[in-house]
Amino acid sequence: MENVIFSADKIVMDAKISNKHEAITLAGQLLVQGEHVTDDYIAKMFEREELMTTYIGNGVAIPHGTNESKEFIKSSGISIVQVPNGVDFGNGNIAYLIIGIAGIGDEHLEILSNIAIVCSEEENVKTLINASTKEAIIEIFERG
Known part of the structure; x- marks a missing residue:
């Protein structure tokens, strides 16, 4: 089976998340489920967040592992968690x-x-925050 970097099964719509820890965990679990990373990668996502926030502005955070996390990556992948109520990244x-x-x-x-x-x-x-379907989210990223 071809390993797709970005697909609907790695998108969670309308997530109810109460904190940054939950948000990073969910984003990481989606990458694990997509067989892109091992469970150990999630710990490295938290390490990265402690070093420097992965909040990039415009209501977007991009949690990812540290440079030392490469051994836990099986293939490149992206997960998306839509949080309409927002989550505080500090x-x-x-x-x-x-x-x-x-x-x-x-x-x-x-x-x-x-x-x-x-x-x-x-x-x-x-548009991404208000999207009502996974397909709409995928379309925006494919469009670039």
Whole structure:
């Protein structure tokens, strides 16, 4: 079976999340379920968050592992958690879209870049936060 970086089974719509820990855990679990990473990767996502917030602005956070987490990555992948009520990522930064990523080699840089381009447009982020279907979310990222 071909390993798809981004697909509907790695998107959670309308998540009810009460804190950053839950948000990162869910984004990580989706990557585990998609067979992109091992469970150990989630711990590295928390390490990364402790080093520096993965909140990038515009209501978006991109939790991912540290450089030491490469051994836990089986394939590149993206997970998306839509949180309409938002979750506090610290310093008053509220994330409505949590995008978990794992990348083989330097692929994470390209993935991050593509996500940053899409999420730099406030209109795109609003559309993603308010999307009612997984297909609508996928379409926005495929469009770039």
